[in-house]
Amino acid sequence: MRGRASGVSAEYGALWDALASSTLGGKRFRPRLVLCAHIGCGGVRDDAAAHVAAAFELLHTALIVHDDVIDRDFTRRGMPNVSGSYRDRAATAGIPIPVAEHRGMSTAIIAGDLALFNAYRLIDRSGAEGALRARLLDLMDEALFASAAGELLDVEFSVSREIPAVEQIVQMERLKTAAYTFEAPLKAGAALADASSSLQELLGEFGRDLGIAYQATDDLLGVFGDESLTGKTALGDLREGKSTVPIAFAATTGLWPQIAPFVGKGDLTREEADHARELLVACGAEVFTRGLASRTAAEAAARLDDMPAKLAEELRPVLIATLDRTR
């Protein structure tokens, strides 16, 4: 695609380069889950599985590129994202920052559309035909459908005055991220191995638990994480006033009046952030969130016992990696 684009204009080729870089540096969770499930279920469609694995990673790229526009983020994984690189390029050319930012975001909308379309195309090009192709497309359809629903909830939470309940946050995060990150790739890998629908469902439930554990951990890293490892500022979530599990829990405690002023404070200082963290620990939000992560991870682990040994063996390391995260 980059070659085709360069044929149109150097600038268009550069957009595909920017898209390519935005696929780098991730954890490759989605392709890994597709391939683990495919191998674990005794699948033999290696080439199709590779295409589908890439399709889910590219869907992820499309969603984060657009999510960064929605969140007005200009960096990702410690590097300028598509919005950021185009904003910086425009700013260097002497274009005023607000205009440069809008240009960066506009370019990112275009780049995300291209990634989304090509994610779909990779499923089509996987060589899967008939009922299998239809199933894979249904899974990607469900994945995007859920993610859009979750993103919409996230946007609503971000503008509403009340702090959502913990259950609402968990539901939002499951829809926005877990469904397309864990549930759909695992089911797709199993489908590629002609696994029974009951096994596909079991993998979906495993993925759901894994996703909640992952997101709860993510929420903790977003506030308590080591910036040098996460690649994102540990002030971001607090400054943004992002709806996360620890914040939702804290809002139900007596310390909330002291914590609230720091949440969504755009010019939050490091000292204020440190104080906010102390309060989040003191009110029990940190312990509660950690508990939610380990409880759901334990549920996921229990589901491994109902799976064929080979599959459980493939998935156990993924489960451990999910919990034992520093980034």
Next chain:
Amino acid sequence: MRGRASGVSAEYGALWDALASSTLGGKRFRPRLVLCAHIGCGGVRDDAAAHVAAAFELLHTALIVHDDVIDRDFTRRGMPNVSGSYRDRAATAGIPIPVAEHRGMSTAIIAGDLALFNAYRLIDRSGAEGALRARLLDLMDEALFASAAGELLDVEFSVSREIPAVEQIVQMERLKTAAYTFEAPLKAGAALADASSSLQELLGEFGRDLGIAYQATDDLLGVFGDESLTGKTALGDLREGKSTVPIAFAATTGLWPQIAPFVGKGDLTREEADHARELLVACGAEVFTRGLASRTAAEAAARLDDMPAKLAEELRPVLIATLDRTR
């Protein structure tokens, strides 16, 4: 999809309603061209053609929803678009305008992604299989690929200080709009009728000419159009400083120093707009643009003579409708 969405949340159902309304009130050019080409080439795949026709209209919906975000437009066809309706809803709820606008734009990014994905899905669901399905997907791929390239050029033009040359504008408009509006739907309709690749190419060339004629007319309507018919303010293109054929031509004339101050003037008054229009007529920009429209339309008409009579008969009314526009 709306039914499925309502099952998730009322808000999500409402998003699909907003998406549905944004498919209304258009000219239905794309589906019409798919069906005309299919019928004109003696096609018998009526059901598949209906799916593909709908797919191109939905691709159009996705692109305009995202284009409106990029252009910061909150109305389309005289009605609030997705961004506009969500901005208004948020503003009514007492959310500050800048936040409400960003919320509207964020929601529109999500809605566009859903439309784009489902456009692709409609091709997949058309029942076309094998080489035909691959050809249809290639055509939609080319359509989006070109549109993204054109949108990127448009974004660059909008931030650059120099006015692009007329040829650059024509090239940008062809990529951004004509390729997916005229060329791809015509080729797709012909492919569905198993037309020869030479006839598909001829239809592509006809579509390209038609597209240039259409866009030149559009540029004129954007400045000289009757607001009550176009449904958009005739000040918009001037205020935005939109790169159009008449503006690009005017920039090459001696009257440009008098016209330039009005182009991109955010607070342009009706009186100033009237004066700018007089100058655009006086410098010959209006005549030049009208001439470009009729010249390329004549070229399109000439291509009809090389087509089977039945096909030419189907397409002639489309050609006339394209030129004889008031909106």
